[in-house]
Amino acid sequence: MKRMLILTAGLLLSLTAHAQLTLEECISKAKTHYPEVAQYDLIDASEQYNLEAASRGWIPQITLSGQATWQNAVARFPDQLKGMLEAQGMDIPGIAQDQYKVAVDVSQTIWDGGVSAAQKKVVAAEAAEQRLSNDVSIYALQDRISGLFFGILLLDQNYEALVSRKELLDANLSRLEALRREGAALASDLDLIRVEQLSLGQQMEQNRSSRDNYASMLSIFMGEDVGDRYLVKPQQVIVPTGVNNRPELQLLDAKIAGLDARKALLDASVTPKINIFAQGYYGNPGLDMFQAMTSRDWTWNAYMGVRMQWNVNALFNRKADLRHLETTRGMLANQREIFSFNSSLQATQQTGEIQRIESALQSDEEIVRLRGRIRQTAESQREKGVIDTATLLQRITEESLAVTARNAHEIELLKAMYDLKIQVNQ
Secondary structure, rough: OHHHHHHHHHHHHHHHHHHOHHHHHHHHHHHHHOOHHHHHHHHHHHHHHHHHHHHHOOEEEEEEEEEEEEEOOOOOOOHHHHHHHOOOOOOEEEEEEEEEEEEEEEEEEEEEEOHHHHHHHHHHHHHHHHHHHHHHHHHHHHHHHHHHHHHHHHHHHHHHHHHHHHHHHHHHHHHHHHHHOOOOHHHHHHHHHHHHHHHHHHHHHHHHHHHHHHHHHHHHHHHOOOOOOOEOOOOOOOOOOOOOOOOOHHHHHHHHHHHHHHHHHHHOOOOOEEEEEEEEEEEEEEOHHOOOOOOOOOEEEEEEEEEOOOOOHHHHHHHHHHHHHHHHHOOEEEEEEEHHHHHHHHHHHHHHHHHHHHHHHHHHHHHHHHHHHHHHHHHHHHHHHHOOOOHHHHHHHHHHHHHHHHHHHHHHHHHHHOOOOOOOOO
């Protein structure tokens, strides 16, 4: 029996825990389910491909080619020398005007001026920028989830206030029915209570409908049904405003770092490049021009060497390109400064809002307590016939509104604190 009780208690605790949702869980699940999360894998795959492409500059380049040409003039022996050789029985047809070649070219870079390394840095910088841009989009999701979460919390607390108000109405209706039987209350008094109950029922129905709508939207973001799951009220947090970890700032820093990588690539692009090369071909004429003059047979040929290439045109554009990079850097630095200023201003405003709500909450509890006493006095006075039912209903409504205002301030304070937390990305 004892074991059964332990198992039952454990099951109930497990179900209760499963039925609860915290703000952090909602945000985490929404981030995981958000379609833009798939972009990270695509960015990783693109970065890997581009890094491999940048490394291909060091792979030997092999080219197969074939050509057939006709020339209007070719190298020939002088007529006197050709006559002398023919007189000795040597046939000198000369190089043919139609020429053919099937070749294999091989080239290997031995110094690229740092272009490959600079390209890899540019690729890494662009991938980091894309990831942070994605972070900014997903970061904005937190504010939407927070709004829905606290909206549901406020509706739940208001519903509890409506339930308490209904219980008060039910209790007062029972007392008035007793007074009616004793002739101390009119039928119209009962009707006032019943009208108030019907109006309250409509408010409760509207509350549940609004909660269902909020829960449906939150379910779409999270990818799972929220339904009637209990949302855990977050704890109050104190957020330091001296540090700003917003992904927008990190994105601007990444863009500035990307400009540094592009400048390094620009510097590397104006340096000479050195490679070794070789070509082997089968064709006519061959490299031996004398043999090609005496025979039209195809021959095997090969040669190799070292080549230096320098794109001098890049030097003429370098100054303008550097000026463009510096201008862009200045614009990004200015954007960063503006964003930091606006974020600091918003954080200050949010801190002031938190202080305002805290000040309002200090008197809310006392207002609720006093409204409760006034309502209790009114109930006693109504039983004694000192006041009418309409006045009693007004006192009940005033107490309910005070509770609703307190609840709103409690949720408003929590939301303001978490908005500030999101604002500085703490």
